[in-house]
Amino acid sequence: MLDSHRNIVLACALSALAGYVDGIGFLHLGGLFVSFMSGNSTRMGVSLADGDFRPAGQALGLIALFVLGAAAGSLIVLGRSTYSQCQVLLVEGGLLAAAAIFHALGRGDFAVAAIVLAMGLENAVFQIDGGSGLGLTYVTGALVKVGQLLAAAATGGARFGWVPNLLLWAALVLGSLCGALVYNRINLAAIWFAAAAALALSAWVAATAK
Numbered sequence: 001m002l003d004s005h006r007n008i009v010l011a012c013a014l015s016a017l018a019g020y021v022d023g024i025g026f027l028h029l030g031g032l033f034v035s036f037m038s039g040n041s042t043r044m045g046v047s048l049a050d051g052d053f054r055p056a057g058q059a060l061g062l063i064a065l066f067v068l069g070a071a072a073g074s075l076i077v078l079g080r081s082t083y084s085q086c087q088v089l090l091v092e093g094g095l096l097a098a099a100a101i102f103h104a105l106g107r108g109d110f111a112v113a114a115i116v117l118a119m120g121l122e123n124a125v126f127q128i129d130g131g132s133g134l135g136l137t138y139v140t141g142a143l144v145k146v147g148q149l150l151a152a153a154a155t156g157g158a159r160f161g162w163v164p165n166l167l168l169w170a171a172l173v174l175g176s177l178c179g180a181l182v183y184n185r186i187n188l189a190a191i192w193f194a195a196a197a198a199l200a201l202s203a204w205v206a207a208t209a210k
Contacts, residue, residue: 006208007126008164010085011134012171013201014122018137019175021096021194024183025115026176029058034112035119035137037063062116069095069120077127086206088125092118093198096191103188111188118198142168 018035025034032055033039040059047056076091077084095118102111119137126134135141142165149162182190 008167010201010205011126011136011164012167013197014125014136015139015168016171016175016178017194017197017201018119018122019172019177020179020182020197021115021119021175021191022137022172023176023179024188024190024194025112027180027183028108028188029062029112032059032062034062034116035066035122037066038138038140062112065113065116066120069117070123071120072117073121073124074127077124082209083206085125086202086209088121089198089202089205092121093195093202095121096195096198100189100192100195103191108188111191115191136168139169139172142166 022033022035026032032043040062044056044059044063047053047059072091073088076087079087081087095114099111099114099118102108102114122136123134125136145165146162146169149157149165153159153161179190179194182193
């Protein structure tokens, strides 16, 4: 999947977008995530152990929305359209724009729900033949790949095969930095920039589709 310049650029752009949105979500939700469900799962388990059921329920709700978004993205991709990547990004951009509108209307709960759905959906962009595809809203797998490919390079494999996965990680970190900075200035209205980025990426993907 990270086998061409186009795919590497797209994957890094989407990882940065996910980091940006997750930085916003983390600050807005006070320590929960809108794209990193491993973190929410751990938070849910710890909260249950403490008998603190409200944050556990909140984490579970976010996880369920994320899974629903991932399923919706897969349904789009399984349609096998030449423009399925574009379609996924259009829906993602629409959900992020809806989130910004909900925030402007004072419905922060609906805004967060739309954001989480969008993040789940994004992971279908590189899904192939019904498989799991490339994770774009979390980078644990990318870091594992960095380690594995570094080992491969040290034993005669491709010298720089690990670089694209490292770039995915760096893009997410940079995105989260930007998201936090913008959120600190304009609160959840910062999601407008994410919506614009997703729609712009959709147009670029459509123009470069094969």
